[in-house]
Amino acid sequence: MADTVKLDSLNINKPRLAATVGFPIGRIVSVSGSQAVVVLESDEDGKATLGTPSMGSLIRIITREGVVIGIISGLSIPVPSSRADEEELKILEIEMVGEITASKDAPGARAFRRGVSVFPTLGSEVHLASSEELAIIFNSDARGMVRIGSIHQDADIPAHIVPDDLLAKHFAVVGTTGTGKSCAVSVILRGMLQEHKNAHIVVLDPHNEYAPAFQDCAEVIGPDSLQLPYWLLNFDELAEVLLGRDSGRRVEMEVLREIIPIAKQNYRAGAGETSALVRKPQANGTGNTITVDTPIPYRISDLIQMLDTMMGKLDKPESLVPYKRLKARIEAVTVDGRYGFMFGGLTVRDIMSDVIGRIFRVPVDGRPITVMDLSGVPAEILNVVVSVVCRLAFDLALWSDRQVPITIVCEEAHRYVPRDKALGFEPTKRAISKIAKEGRKYGVSLCVVSQRPAEIDPTILSQTSTVFAMRLTNQNDQEIVQAAVSDAAVSLLEFLPSMGNGEAIAIGEGVTLPMRIRFDRLPEGFAPRSSGASFSTGWREDHGSADFIDSVIERWRAARA
Ligand SMILES: Nc1ncnc2c1ncn2[C@@H]1O[C@H](COP(=O)(O)OP(=O)(O)OP(=O)(O)O)[C@@H](O)[C@H]1O
Ligand SMILES: [Mg+2]
Numbered sequence: 001m002a003d004t005v006k007l008d009s010l011n012i013n014k015p016r017l018a019a020t021v022g023f024p025i026g027r028i029v030s031v032s033g034s035q036a037v038v039v040l041e042s043d044e045d046g047k048a049t050l051g052t053p054s055m056g057s058l059i060r061i062i063t064r065e066g067v068v069i070g071i072i073s074g075l076s077i078p079v080p081s082s083r084a085d086e087e088e089l090k091i092l093e094i095e096m097v098g099e100i101t102a103s104k105d106a107p108g109a110r111a112f113r114r115g116v117s118v119f120p121t122l123g124s125e126v127h128l129a130s131s132e133e134l135a136i137i138f139n140s141d142a143r144g145m146v147r148i149g150s151i152h153q154d155a156d157i158p159a160h161i162v163p164d165d166l167l168a169k170h171f172a173v174v175g176t177t178g179t180g181k182s183c184a185v186s187v188i189l190r191g192m193l194q195e196h197k198n199a200h201i202v203v204l205d206p207h208n209e210y211a212p213a214f215q216d217c218a219e220v221i222g223p224d225s226l227q228l229p230y231w232l233l234n235f236d237e238l239a240e241v242l243l244g245r246d247s248g249r250r251v252e253m254e255v256l257r258e259i260i261p262i263a264k265q266n267y268r269a270g271a272g273e274t275s276a277l278v279r280k281p282q283a284n285g286t287g288n289t290i291t292v293d294t295p296i297p298y299r300i301s302d303l304i305q306m307l308d309t310m311m312g313k314l315d316k317p318e319s320l321v322p323y324k325r326l327k328a329r330i331e332a333v334t335v336d337g338r339y340g341f342m343f344g345g346l347t348v349r350d351i352m353s354d355v356i357g358r359i360f361r362v363p364v365d366g367r368p369i370t371v372m373d374l375s376g377v378p379a380e381i382l383n384v385v386v387s388v389v390c391r392l393a394f395d396l397a398l399w400s401d402r403q404v405p406i407t408i409v410c411e412e413a414h415r416y417v418p419r420d421k422a423l424g425f426e427p428t429k430r431a432i433s434k435i436a437k438e439g440r441k442y443g444v445s446l447c448v449v450s451q452r453p454a455e456i457d458p459t460i461l462s463q464t465s466t467v468f469a470m471r472l473t474n475q476n477d478q479e480i481v482q483a484a485v486s487d488a489a490v491s492l493l494e495f496l497p498s499m500g501n502g503e504a505i506a507i508g509e510g511v512t513l514p515m516r517i518r519f520d521r522l523p524e525g526f527a528p529r530s531s532g533a534s535f536s537t538g539w540r541e542d543h544g545s546a547d548f549i550d551s552v553i554e555r556w557r558a559a560r561a
Contacts (some may be wrong), residue, residue, distance in 0.1 A: 023127075025092075027125055028124045057129075059127065076093075096120075099112070114512075160511070161191070180502040181451070217369055227341055311323045382415075390434075413448040469493060469507070470499065485507050492516060505517075
């Protein structure tokens with residue numbers, strides 16, 4: 001087959017290459033494990049015949065079984081000469097990553113597979129991979145591949161992801177702020193939706209960015225429409241909302257733990273025929289033990305009533321203090337407008353199936369993505385909301401017998417699962433770690449997005465089997481990504497500090513081969529709203545009217561009412 005090398009993509013002196021297409025660029029002089037060293041061929045003047053191939057380019061080595069594919073991971077001139085016209089030895093270091101062999105499925109066709117079965121011998125010839133070979137490599141895995149961009153080496157060759165391998169084992173998108181992480185996530189998810197109209201994806205969106213990226217495909221749950229009733233919270237989450245992280249609240253905790261199950265019993269007893277969810281286990285004759293964490297409704301008024309009764313029985317005024325404090329706190333949050341999504345509504349109804357169905361898109365109803373705009377959630381309980389959503393996702397997947405695989409996109413993941421053990425909220429960390437560790441078995445996967453990978457709990461990153469690393473300038477962050485990637489082509493990560501916006505090194509099981517890619521551009525109007533404010537635009541106009549500041553203050557007060 002003809003070797004039609006794409007000249008532009010290979011940084012090679014064109015006229016010279018035209019004359020030497022099909023000729024090797026060098027030969028193997030050392031092989032050790034998956035690495036090999038190549039000495040570049042030189043012409044009669046001592047110049048390398050094919051110029052200098054660049055870092056990250058793919059090469060091929062012909063062996064008796066087929067063609068071994070390698071990535072250039074290092075370039076050097078061990079003994080540089082002081083004069084430009086003197087002969088120099090040019091060395092390429094190569095990481096061998098796979099083979100192109102005869103396809104088992106289609107006679108006569110060739111296919112790429114990872115891993116090398118027959119290693120090249122000393123003296124084997126090395127060529128730059130041709131466009132045709134690149135096409136085989138990047139398209140060879142035909143299992144419902146989804147396009148996300150193009151490869152850096154040749155813009156005509158699409159970069160694909162393998163959805164099942166990407167999602168089933170979690171993936172991470174990391175990069176310095178503004179490098180295009182949110183756009184990359186949007187490109188990946190939009191690509192996925194083309195093929196999978198009945199997906200179940202929840203994007204936890206702390207900056208209200210993602211709604212434009214999915215438009216009609218997404219159910220946007222914002223500050224006005226978010227509904228997460230307090231009775232869906234488990235005990236730790238409710239204690240965080242009501243008592244905060246004050247360790248001196250032991251009595252309040254104990255009292256709460258005692259009265260919540262009773263309030264739940266009360267509700268169940270009074271709910272009679274209306275609650276199908278509660279009735280079912282009884283009908284089966286299995287009984288239904290209600291614990292403090294059982295997700296069934298109860299009334300806040302019952303809690304208050306019980307607190308009053310308890311206080312009535314106490315005779316020492318000082319022992320009343322914790323009860324009074326708890327009661328005051330419950331009364332305060334239930335009237336706080338910012339907590340309306342949790343404590344709002346005059347009547348308590350069992351709306352668990354509505355809430356869960358809406359968040360996790362069951363039924364999908366033409367909108368496979370939920371964008372949870374968390375920008376209106378009070379900062380002090382953001383962690384609680386994330387904890388509840390992650391926990392519910394896991395439980396839904398578990399109790400639905402894996403019939404509803406769910407992907408949770410966790411933006412700013414370093415906030416929820418921080419490396420520093422003293423930071424973060426324990427139940428959120430637990431819920432996310434549980435998905436990271438066991439989600440695969442039940443069909444819940446994570447997309448971890450962060451600009452500070454070094455600040456994420458390393459056990460979470462080590463569970464992600466595919467990483468899209470965009471430009472990272474911080475040394476610690478680069479090292480963390482390098483450590484999390486077990487792939488042979490870690491050398492590609494050398495590019496991390498120098499890549500452009502929208503570019504990434506994609507490594508892991510979700511992509512055919514470690515590759516440097518450029519994400520496709522999102523269509524006009526579909527980019528997530530960038531979270532940064534534009535000073536140059538903002539300072540062009542004078543917002544100095546009284547109406548403007550009044551409207552700002554009105555919104556401000558409405559949120560805190
Ligand atoms: N694939 C793309 N398609 C269209 N625009 C892009 C793409 N990638 C990056 N951009 C541009 O880069 C800008 C920043 O991208 P984005 O908001 O995704 O960065 P980020 O890494 O998520 O930043 P932050 O850390 O602040 O969240 C976008 O406003 C957009 O203009
Ligand atoms: Mg972003």
